[in-house]
Amino acid sequence: MSAFSAFMHPRDELLATMSRIYQYRMTTTSGGNLSIREESGDIWITPTRVDKGTLRRDDMVRVDRDGTVEGLHPPSSELPLHQAIYRARPDLRGIVHAHPVALVAFSAIHQVPNTHLFAKAHAICGEVKFAPYELPSSKELGSTVAGKFLEGSDCSILENHGVVTGGISLGDAFQKFETLEFVGRTIIKGRQLGEVRFLTPQEIELANRRTSVRGEFDRQAPSSREKELRRRLCEFVHRAYRQRLFISTQGSFSTRVDESSFLITPFQVDRGTLDPEEIVFIKDGKCESGKTPSRATPDHEAIYRHHPKINALINASPINATAFSVTNASLDSRTIPESYCLLRQVERVEYGVQYRDSEALARRCSVNQPALVLENDGVLVCGGEILEAFDRLEVLESTAEALVDSRSIGELAPMPEKALRGLEVTFLQM
Numbered sequence: 001m002s003a004f005s006a007f008m009h010p011r012d013e014l015l016a017t018m019s020r021i022y023q024y025r026m027t028t029t030s031g032g033n034l035s036i037r038e039e040s041g042d043i044w045i046t047p048t049r050v051d052k053g054t055l056r057r058d059d060m061v062r063v064d065r066d067g068t069v070e071g072l073h074p075p076s077s078e079l080p081l082h083q084a085i086y087r088a089r090p091d092l093r094g095i096v097h098a099h100p101v102a103l104v105a106f107s108a109i110h111q112v113p114n115t116h117l118f119a120k121a122h123a124i125c126g127e128v129k130f131a132p133y134e135l136p137s138s139k140e141l142g143s144t145v146a147g148k149f150l151e152g153s154d155c156s157i158l159e160n161h162g163v164v165t166g167g168i169s170l171g172d173a174f175q176k177f178e179t180l181e182f183v184g185r186t187i188i189k190g191r192q193l194g195e196v197r198f199l200t201p202q203e204i205e206l207a208n209r210r211t212s213v214r215g216e217f218d219r220q221a222p223s224s225r226e227k228e229l230r231r232r233l234c235e236f237v238h239r240a241y242r243q244r245l246f247i248s249t250q251g252s253f254s255t256r257v258d259e260s261s262f263l264i265t266p267f268q269v270d271r272g273t274l275d276p277e278e279i280v281f282i283k284d285g286k287c288e289s290g291k292t293p294s295r296a297t298p299d300h301e302a303i304y305r306h307h308p309k310i311n312a313l314i315n316a317s318p319i320n321a322t323a324f325s326v327t328n329a330s331l332d333s334r335t336i337p338e339s340y341c342l343l344r345q346v347e348r349v350e351y352g353v354q355y356r357d358s359e360a361l362a363r364r365c366s367v368n369q370p371a372l373v374l375e376n377d378g379v380l381v382c383g384g385e386i387l388e389a390f391d392r393l394e395v396l397e398s399t400a401e402a403l404v405d406s407r408s409i410g411e412l413a414p415m416p417e418k419a420l421r422g423l424e425v426t427f428l429q430m
């Protein structure tokens, strides 16, 4: 993750990660703690009883390998938990512990979220363990959870408490934490719509086999048009991340530069902190040297080739629309004129088409079919330019949320044919 670079001081890394977790309401001001273990064995950890909303870099605490504490505050009371996990797993360098709502819901019903919901989530989080209850801050909690990590899992739900994730860096642990919370939220939303569909190991394998590796070219100096598009793409990626239309490990965003080239987000770079230089330039099927484009690149490439009027594409995973992707509920856009005009009829694409056959996916998408639900893989929207695609994504998510909410108050009364024809004649020039 670029935000957690090797050159960042542990104080700053802890601060940036905690702010992110707190800002997205993935912890309360009193709950949650993070740590980093350095090469030397020293542990940097967030302090105890300091308001997460006003935390500063100087508030972070260092605990030497012999247990000597250095800092303005005592270390988090969960220090024994962090120490026990690091002892059990010498490969880990970062730990996140918090009480995010969806995972607390799982912890309170004594279940773990099934990561077979999305291929990527399974690749990032692996299997999740369940650690039996122990008193918070106790040595017993440490040894129980460390035992689960010793079995090889990097994610544990703590019975009637919360979650712990570990990683080869704090950034890695954060990605697991955020992804697992997203899986939990999607399952909860999905269950409001019906039966939730999970993937078989073969289906997960299909997605993970996909590669975007291709020939490279040494690029010339970028045009000012390309520079402008890089900046705009980046701004919208950040906006989408802030609005939780994707999480840091998911989502691909691209825009056409000319008939033979386009810009796309890179593979596995944190969406929350993406820089314009990290965006990847694809020309005549080749990639600018030294970069790895998103794995959705072959799909976007095929769609641009088939549809000259499409100039921007987004794969995203906003929570409500994604809940439709993991169930058989139909995302009916006939709710209000805005939804129908921008989304037309939202079609569902059966799982795996996007991995097996980009040409087939390109045939399913068009200016008249601009929004697709991809089974167990979120959504795909297109537009004549970046803002239009982004607007469509927002409308898709709002429509999905309204549909989920409407279920608890009554039955959907879709706009009648006559009203739809009126919209088509007036706004869609069919």
Ligand SMILES: [Zn+2]
Pocket: 031, 032, 097, 098, 099, 136, 161, 162
């Ligand atoms: Zn806790």
